[in-house]
Amino acid sequence: MHPSAEPRIPEFPDVEAAAERIRFAVRQTPVVHSATLDQALGCTLVAKCENLQVTGSFKFRGATHAVARLRSAGRDADVATHSSGNHGAALALAARNDGRQAFVVMPDNAVPDKVDAVRRHGGQVIFCAPGQAAREAGLEALVADGRIPVPPYDHPDIICGQGTAALELLTQTPDLDILMAPVGGGGLISGSAIVARHLRPDLTILAAEPAGAADTAASFQRGERVTHWQADTIADGLRALVGALPFRIIRQRLDDVLPVSEAAILEGMDLVQAHLQMTIEPSSATVIAAILEHAERFAGRRIGVIFSGGNVDTRRFPPESV
Amino acid sequence: MHPSAEPRIPEFPDVEAAAERIRFAVRQTPVVHSATLDQALGCTLVAKCENLQVTGSFKFRGATHAVARLRSAGRDADVATHSSGNHGAALALAARNDGRQAFVVMPDNAVPDKVDAVRRHGGQVIFCAPGQAAREAGLEALVADGRIPVPPYDHPDIICGQGTAALELLTQTPDLDILMAPVGGGGLISGSAIVARHLRPDLTILAAEPAGAADTAASFQRGERVTHWQADTIADGLRALVGALPFRIIRQRLDDVLPVSEAAILEGMDLVQAHLQMTIEPSSATVIAAILEHAERFAGRRIGVIFSGGNVDTRRFPPESV
Numbered sequence: 184m185h186p187s188a189e190p191r192i193p194e195f196p197d198v199e200a201a202a203e204r205i206r207f208a209v210r211q212t213p214v215v216h217s218a219t220l221d222q223a224l225g226c227t228l229v230a231k232c233e234n235l236q237v238t239g240s241f242k243f244r245g246a247t248h249a250v251a252r253l254r255s256a257g258r259d260a261d262v263a264t265h266s267s268g269n270h271g272a273a274l275a276l277a278a279r280n281d282g283r284q285a286f287v288v289m290p291d292n293a294v295p296d297k298v299d300a301v302r303r304h305g306g307q308v309i310f311c312a313p314g315q316a317a318r319e320a321g322l323e324a325l326v327a328d329g330r331i332p333v334p335p336y337d338h339p340d341i342i343c344g345q346g347t348a349a350l351e352l353l354t355q356t357p358d359l360d361i362l363m364a365p366v367g368g369g370g371l372i373s374g375s376a377i378v379a380r381h382l383r384p385d386l387t388i389l390a391a392e393p394a395g396a397a398d399t400a401a402s403f404q405r406g407e408r409v410t411h412w413q414a415d416t417i418a419d420g421l422r423a424l425v426g427a428l429p430f431r432i433i434r435q436r437l438d439d440v441l442p443v444s445e446a447a448i449l450e451g452m453d454l455v456q457a458h459l460q461m462t463i464e465p466s467s468a469t470v471i472a473a474i475l476e477h478a479e480r481f482a483g484r485r486i487g488v489i490f491s492g493g494n495v496d497t498r499r500f501p502p503e504s505v
Numbered sequence: 506m507h508p509s510a511e512p513r514i515p516e517f518p519d520v521e522a523a524a525e526r527i528r529f530a531v532r533q534t535p536v537v538h539s540a541t542l543d544q545a546l547g548c549t550l551v552a553k554c555e556n557l558q559v560t561g562s563f564k565f566r567g568a569t570h571a572v573a574r575l576r577s578a579g580r581d582a583d584v585a586t587h588s589s590g591n592h593g594a595a596l597a598l599a600a601r602n603d604g605r606q607a608f609v610v611m612p613d614n615a616v617p618d619k620v621d622a623v624r625r626h627g628g629q630v631i632f633c634a635p636g637q638a639a640r641e642a643g644l645e646a647l648v649a650d651g652r653i654p655v656p657p658y659d660h661p662d663i664i665c666g667q668g669t670a671a672l673e674l675l676t677q678t679p680d681l682d683i684l685m686a687p688v689g690g691g692g693l694i695s696g697s698a699i700v701a702r703h704l705r706p707d708l709t710i711l712a713a714e715p716a717g718a719a720d721t722a723a724s725f726q727r728g729e730r731v732t733h734w735q736a737d738t739i740a741d742g743l744r745a746l747v748g749a750l751p752f753r754i755i756r757q758r759l760d761d762v763l764p765v766s767e768a769a770i771l772e773g774m775d776l777v778q779a780h781l782q783m784t785i786e787p788s789s790a791t792v793i794a795a796i797l798e799h800a801e802r803f804a805g806r807r808i809g810v811i812f813s814g815g816n817v818d819t820r821r822f823p824p825e826s827v
Contacts, residue, residue: 213535215557235537239782303779457625460561460815462784493782 190428192435193339193346195381198374201343202350204251208280209244209347212236214355214487220458224474226481229359230455231352234463234493238304240420241348241371241491242273242335248344249333250277261286263330265311265318266301267293268420269492270335275306286330288321290314294419294496336368337426346374352487353382361481364489365469366390366399366440367421369429371491376436389480390433390440391469393418393448399425400440403433417445417499420466420492441480447472452500455490462500464492512750514757515661515668517703520696523665524672526573530602531566531669534558536677536809542780546796548803551681552777553674556785556815560626562742563670563693563813564595564657570666571655572599583608585652587633587640588623589615590742591814592657597628608652610643612636616741616818658690659748668696674809675704683803686811687791688712688721688762689743691751693813698758709760711802713791715740716764721747725755725762739767739821742788742814763802769794774822777812784822786814 212232221227233241250262262278264270265288278285285306289298290313301308311321326332334341348371349362362379366372372390379386392399393416398409408430414422425433433440451471455463470488474481534554543549555563572584584600586592587610600607607628611620612635623630633643648654656663670693671684684701686694694712701708714721715738720731730752736744747755755762773793777785792810796803 207540210537210539213537213554215532215535217532217559218529219559232535235782237539237541237782460557460559 190339192428192432193343193377195377197339197343198346198350198378201248201340202347205244205247205344205347208247208277210235210237211351212348214352215459217458220454223454223458224471224481225478226474226483227485228474229356229487230459231348231487231489232461233348234461234467234490238269238273238276238300239492239494240269240273241345241489242269243277244347245341245344245370246270246273246277246333247280249338249340250281252340253331254281258331259283261330262333263322263325264288264333264335265322266335268297269494271297271306272300272304274333275301276304279305286325288318288325290318294498296494296497300494336370336423337428339428341370342374342377342429342432344374345370346378348489349375349378352489353379356487358485359383359386359487360484361387361389361486363389363391363470363473363486365418365421365466365491366392366425366433367396367466368423369399369425369433371489372437373429373432375489376432380436387438388436389438389473391473392440392442393421393469394442394444396422397442399430399433400442402430403437403440406434418448418465418469419496420464421469441473441477443469443472443476447475450475462493462495463490464495467491467493512661514750514754515665515699517699519661519665520668520672520700523570523662524669527566527569527666527669530569530599532557532559533673534670536674537781539780542776545776545780546793546803547800548796548805549807550796551678551809552781553670553809553811554783555670556783556789556812560591560595560598560622561814561816562591562595563667563811564591565599566669567663567666567692568592568595568599568655569602571660571662572603574662575653576603580653581605583652584655585644585647586610586655586657587644588657590619591816593619593628594622594626596655597623598626601627608647610640610647612640616820618816618819622816658692658745659750661750663692664696664699664751664754666696667692668700670811671697671700674811675701678809680807681705681708681809682806683709683711683808685711685713685792685795685808687740687743687788687813688714688747688755689718689788690745691721691747691755693811694759695751695754697811698754702758710758711760711795712755712762713795714762714764715743715770715791716766718744719764721752721755722762722764724752725759728756740770740787740791741818742786743791763795763799765791765794765798769797772797784815784817785812786817789813789815
């Protein structure tokens with residue numbers, strides 16, 4: 184996992200190959216639909232449920248693929264990453280499934296649920312001080328000790344793994360007008376765009392992003408990656424800056440990046456709970472928020488969205504009955 | 506909805522007709538699978554997710570069908586039932602979707618989540634003292650005022666509606682060895698048995714039942730319906746005695762009824778949360794419990810189970826992260 188400065192942009196056959204490599208480990212997640220949610224939103228929506236993926240997020244696809252590629256290359260050392268969220272748990276299990284261990288650097292103020300998830304899936308948690316510098320220092324120390332770093336999004340193997348969700352979705356639901364996924368680091372939407380632009384060149388491809396972490400929207404408008412942004416959003420999975428390789432793909436292949444408000448994200452979570460009987464994390468709900476706040480772009484269309492995960496911070500979101 | 510003393514047992518075409526009548530209102534729920542759960546259980550399991558059905562349980566199928574039949578018969582009065590659980594919420598929404606109201610008699614010690622669910626779906630809650638006598642008196646008063654009673658399970662229209670879940674499951678997953686669903690009042694398993702015995706005469710059909718509410722298992726063994734049982738189980742959806750019409754079908758068409766312990770039910774909930782990333786209610790988990798406690802009957806087989814609902818009492822089950 185040593186990305187060169189300008190790695191080749193992966194193409195559709197790379198995602199197809201990834202799907203073949205990981206198909207016995209990842210779950211073909213269901214696609215769900217609700218007539219009453221359609222009425223509430225004024226469009227036809229189908230949702231790909233990566234909240235029901237192994238470890239509760241799409242991150243398990245990319246992590247599993249990255250580990251499979253290490254295995255093919257004969258690299259069998261333990262792996263390492265830094266993560267305050269779903270990538271850590273996903274890599275922990277992907278590594279364990281491959282008979283190795285994952286070391287995950289986490290800030291000592293990380294959400295307890297997320298720390299538990301890494302450990303429950305067999306990962307070793309290394310705490311560090313909060314902040315990007317301490318996290319990177321922690322990871323460097325692990326790499327110096329021989330562990331192989333597996334980045335969360337800025338790598339072709341990760342992007343191809345994440346793209347397998349859209350590959351399934353477009354097979355399960357061929358007749359879409361629009362494909363939309365959340366964007367944080369950009370692994371999911373860039374992998375999705377590779378698949379969708381190839382299979383359905385006329386499809387409108389959109390990303391949804393919290394207004395409080397809208398570096399991708401700003402980068403998309405400028406045509407150049409914004410590298411400073413103080414993220415402030417409840418969508419804890421989307422606080423990262425968009426990665427360099429994902430952004431190159433996003434810039435080429437997306438139609439737009441839609442910023443959404445915090446209030447609309449919360450309303451999106453409530454709508455999904457009420458109409459689809461599922462708890463999704465705030466990051467997932469950005470796609471519903473985008474439909475609520477940019478209704479004119481979606482009216483009467485058929486939209487496929489990807490719910491990226493279902494792991495809510497239970498301190499912040501005590502459950503309601505459904 | 507005035508069942509005669511010995512109504513005709515519904516047959517497969519009746520369930521097919523029910524599926525046609527309700528198909529625009531109910532959700533075709535997904536079927537999920539987990540390789541790691543299979544390893545833990547020693548068999549291949551696919552689960553039909555009625556926990557993701559509208560209102561969070563299969564009850565919406567039967568309630569929607571019963572209301573559709575009233576509509577066809579030109580009976581447009583409001584409806585009424587007594588329920589401490591999912592049937593009340595399901596009937597509330599089924600009635601509202603048909604432009605009428607449901608009145609639901611609930612004991613004044615009912616779980617607050619369940620009361621909220623009835624109201625959220627547009628139902629009118631009428632509280633009564635706890636106990637069967639007070640509930641029936643409350644319902645009789647509503648019927649005397651002109652509301653049409655819609656029973657929770659002991660009626661052909663309800664049984665046919667519930668049978669549509671198995672109809673979907675056997676279409677989605679044709680190659681099963683065993684079909685299993687929970688049994689409480691018996692609407693779900695009897696509707697399932699009508700479908701399965703017709704489509705796949707060789708299929709093994711089983712019910713799972715809490716040992717603390719095992720009146721159906723006892724009735725099945727005796728060949729006669731047990732009419733007294735003091736239910737004591739965490740599976741609040743399965744405390745009812747099996748209904749007369751459901752039991753006639755169960756007796757004819759099931760292979761066995763398997764009692765399960767409370768500990769295995771809780772373990773089943775945990776396994777589904779860990780491996781399938783979903784919260785299911787204790788009643789649903791009885792099917793996993795049955796595999797845990799009767800492992801020899803399932804080893805190496807392909808089992809289709811129905812998760813009956815996902816509505817947990819949040820006072821009793823605070824969420825864990827996944």
